[in-house]
Structure formats: structure tokens, C-alpha cells
Amino acid sequence: MASPSDRYATLNQRLADIAQSGRLRSLSPLTMTGPTTGIRSGQAVTVFCSNDYLGLSWHPDVVAAWQGRGAGSARLISGDRPAHHALEEALTAHYGRPATLLSSGYHANLALLTTLLQRGDRVASDALNHASIIDGIRLSRADKVILPHSTPGDIPADTTLAVTEGLFSMDGDIPTLSDWQGSHWLMVDEAHAFGVLGPGGQGAAAAQGIEPDFIVGTFGKAIGAYGSFVVGPPSLRPLLISAGRAFIFTTGLPEPAAAAALAGLRCANDGLREKLTENVVRFRSGLSALGLTALGDAHIVPVVLGAETMAVARSLLSAGYYAAGIRPPTVAPGAERIRFTLSAAHTAAQIDGLLDALNDAC
Ligand SMILES: Cc1ncc(COP(=O)(O)O)c(C=O)c1O
Structure with a gap:
């Protein structure tokens, strides 16, 4: 029978292997203060990685x-x-x-x-x-x-x-x-x-x-x-x-x-869907103006930055914009990306602020 000390040894080893490969993940609570804003680790952030695409979770x-x-x-x-x-x-x-x-x-x-x-x-x-x-x-x-x-x-x-x-x-x-x-x-x-x-x-x-x-x-x-x-x-x-x-x-x-x-x-109505489309067009054309290529066709806007991904995500976060960096195994090595998601609830000022922060970070 396994001794009390090594009862969970296989689990600890698996965790160590995950950490060794740089794939250890952790949770960090985000207290939402509005459909696109929140507090994370004591910092006020504008959130660009929620799937609340129409901002409906805050609809009265x-x-x-x-x-x-x-x-x-x-x-x-x-x-x-x-x-x-x-x-x-x-x-x-x-x-x-x-x-x-x-x-x-x-x-x-x-x-x-x-x-x-x-x-x-x-x-x-x-x-x-x-x-x-x-x-x-x-x-x-x-x-x-x-x-x-x-x-x-x-x-x-x-x-x-x-x-x-x-x-x-x-x-x-x-x-x-x-x-x-x-x-x-x-x-x-x-x-x-x-x-x-x-x-x-x-x-x-x-x-x-x-x-x-x-x-x-x-x-x-x-x-x-x-x-x-x-x-x-x-x-x-x-x-x-x-x-x-x-x-x-x-x-x-x-x-x-x-x-x-x-x-x-x-x-969920056409007015909100039109507002979301407007925001997507604003963000995607802003990215092209910065010389950044985005994948996709709609409100999920992945920007592939490879090895730079996590550094850019950190830089955006320090400027108050939260967008998750996506790493392997979720995507293939080399295809690391920041996956921005747009909401109908984002304001033009929030989108322009993110573009400015991206300009500085890249
Ligand atoms: C394509 C696809 N299907 C299903 C799901 C799971 O949906 P849920 O978050 O409601 O479990 C997701 C979640 O991200 C998804 O991207």
C-alpha cells in the first residue's frame, strides 16, 4: 500500500510535468462592474475576452x-x-x-x-x-x-x-x-x-x-x-x-x-447585433491601420503574435485592457494569439483605447 506521503505522488508528478512545459494554468477572479468593465487583482480593467457578445448579462x-x-x-x-x-x-x-x-x-x-x-x-x-x-x-x-x-x-x-x-x-x-x-x-x-x-x-x-x-x-x-x-x-x-x-x-x-x-x-435584437457589427468593423479596421493582421470574420478577433503573445497581453493588462493570451495546447505552438472578443456593449472610446495600447505594446 502507498505510504501517506506518496499517495498522491502521481498527481504531483503530472502537475510538475505541466509546470515544466510552461502549461500550468491558474484562476484569477474578475469582479465585473459593468458589461465590459471589471476589477482583477485590484486593478480596473476593460474586458475584451468575454463571450457576452451582446452585453445581455447586464440587461435589466x-x-x-x-x-x-x-x-x-x-x-x-x-x-x-x-x-x-x-x-x-x-x-x-x-x-x-x-x-x-x-x-x-x-x-x-x-x-x-x-x-x-x-x-x-x-x-x-x-x-x-x-x-x-x-x-x-x-x-x-x-x-x-x-x-x-x-x-x-x-x-x-x-x-x-x-x-x-x-x-x-x-x-x-x-x-x-x-x-x-x-x-x-x-x-x-x-x-x-x-x-x-x-x-x-x-x-x-x-x-x-x-x-x-x-x-x-x-x-x-x-x-x-x-x-x-x-x-x-x-x-x-x-x-x-x-x-x-x-x-x-x-x-x-x-x-x-x-x-x-x-x-x-x-x-437579443437586431439593434444590438448592428451595434456589435459596428464595433467589429471599428476594431478590425483599426488593427489593419496598425499593420496587425487579424484572423476570422466576425466578433472573435484573434491576432496571432507567436512568442510575443504573453508579453503583449501583459503590456495590455498594465494599460488596463484585459484580453487573454491563448497558448498551446489550446492552439499549435507558434500560433499563440491574443483572442479579442467584441461586445455590443463596448464603447468607441474603449475600442480606440485598446488600439492605442496595442500600438504601444507591439
Ligand atoms: C464551439 C463550442 N462549443 C461548446 C462550448 C461549450 O459551451 P458552454 O460554455 O456553454 O459549456 C464552447 C465553449 O467555449 C465552444 O466554444
Whole structure:
């Protein structure tokens, strides 16, 4: 039997290895004082790395909606609440197809992929798909083929499901979704596009006039709340409820989160989306004027700075602008970047201030 002193030796060794490779991460609380401002380590900062793209987490209707209790149980036992059904009905009306709530977006990808796929199926997945898609595929036991980012080429004929994102979280680009269509099913994770892109904020697929078989959306980003949903054909909802392990064996979404998500959905309007676009144009053209190249097409604005990334992020922070540096393993070595995210709630002065700070830092 391991002695008390070395009982956790393997964990300590793993931590030491992570630290040795420069990948040790730590938490640092950020007290938000407004939709784009906060206090971090005693310093006032303007935040350019939140996914609250429409500033809705501070909208008075969303703030007021955080009311109710924890569900206390899985929905199939005693945790099913009117707030869940109200939100599902609103989403079903939004998409014209049945929607089902899950906890986080991470959870939704696990639930959907493990319910749709079985051993022997083949899934074609974009090389830059989010960790939750990768983990869902692993759990499903389906065979996977990884396709080059955004250029899938010929998708193998025996593919059951192709899966991609509507707006990529690290590269900020929007794929041409018709390239992913075929005789197989198409699943699009709209985590970063839902609420922002497409008619009524339905996402990147709707913006391109495409109806994927399955959509994942989250309320933790543009909607300013918490929770997630999946949309699909009429068989999907009963299948999730009867056979979706990640739906069945977990506590229902807390009522306050469901109510806040419904309020956020109602508050996400074209005016906010236009304001966000205005801010994106201002920031992206300011970057070009500084001679900095940004990746992507929309409100996620990654600027690849390689080895300079963390030094520039620190310099921005000392000037009062908080934008996270993204390092391996999240991105490939050499592709380190600062991932700026814009919100409709940013002011022109905040964006211009960030550009000035970037000019000094670079
Ligand atoms: C593409 C994608 N899908 C899913 C998620 C997970 O969503 P949530 O934060 O609601 O768990 C994220 C989170 O960043 C994401 O980027």
C-alpha cells in the first residue's frame, strides 16, 4: 500500500510535468462592474475576452429574470419545471423544429453525439472542433475521420454524421457550411454564432440559408445566461429523453438559468447585433491601420503574435485592457494569439483605447 506521503505522488508528478512545459494554468477572479468593465487583482480593467457578445448579462430584464430554485433532481424524476418548457417552446418557435435543453454547451455536445452515434458509425469532424465535440465523439465510440479545418474536401461516402462549428472559437472564422453537406447528417455547433449571426440570431447556418440536421446552441455566451439546447428532427427530443444518458442522468437546469436564458433570448435584437457589427468593423479596421493582421470574420478577433503573445497581453493588462493570451495546447505552438472578443456593449472610446495600447505594446 502507498505510504501517506506518496499517495498522491502521481498527481504531483503530472502537475510538475505541466509546470515544466510552461502549461500550468491558474484562476484569477474578475469582479465585473459593468458589461465590459471589471476589477482583477485590484486593478480596473476593460474586458475584451468575454463571450457576452451582446452585453445581455447586464440587461435589466435578464438580471431581473434570475429567479427561482435549483431543480433538485433530473427532469425525468422531479426536476422538470415550467421554466424549462417555456424556454423550449420559445426555441422551438425560433427554429421551427423541436428544441431540448441541456446544462452547458459542453454537456449538449456530449449528449447529442453520444445519442446520435454508436459503435460502427463514422463521424467526420473539423480539425479545429471544440474539445466538447472531440470528447462527445470519443464517448460515442464511433470511428472518426478528422478533416482539414474548413476545407473538408470529399467527405467519405460511409460517413454517418459530419460535425463542424458555425463560428470557430479560436480562429474566429465562419465555414462555408454547404461544403459540409452530403448524404450524411450535418451537425453544427453554433455556440459562438447563436444570438448574433443570421436572421433573428439563429446562427451561421441560417445566415447561409442552410438547415443542419442538428444544431447545438448555448445561453452562456451571446444570450448572457447559462445552459444550452439542441435542435433536430422530431425524433431527437424523445430519443434524448428516453435514451440520452447525458440528458437522463443529470439534474435539470436551475430555474433561474432557464428564466434568464428566456429573457436573454427575448432581448437579443437586431439593434444590438448592428451595434456589435459596428464595433467589429471599428476594431478590425483599426488593427489593419496598425499593420496587425487579424484572423476570422466576425466578433472573435484573434491576432496571432507567436512568442510575443504573453508579453503583449501583459503590456495590455498594465494599460488596463484585459484580453487573454491563448497558448498551446489550446492552439499549435507558434500560433499563440491574443483572442479579442467584441461586445455590443463596448464603447468607441474603449475600442480606440485598446488600439492605442496595442500600438504601444507591439
Ligand atoms: C464551439 C463550442 N462549443 C461548446 C462550448 C461549450 O459551451 P458552454 O460554455 O456553454 O459549456 C464552447 C465553449 O467555449 C465552444 O466554444
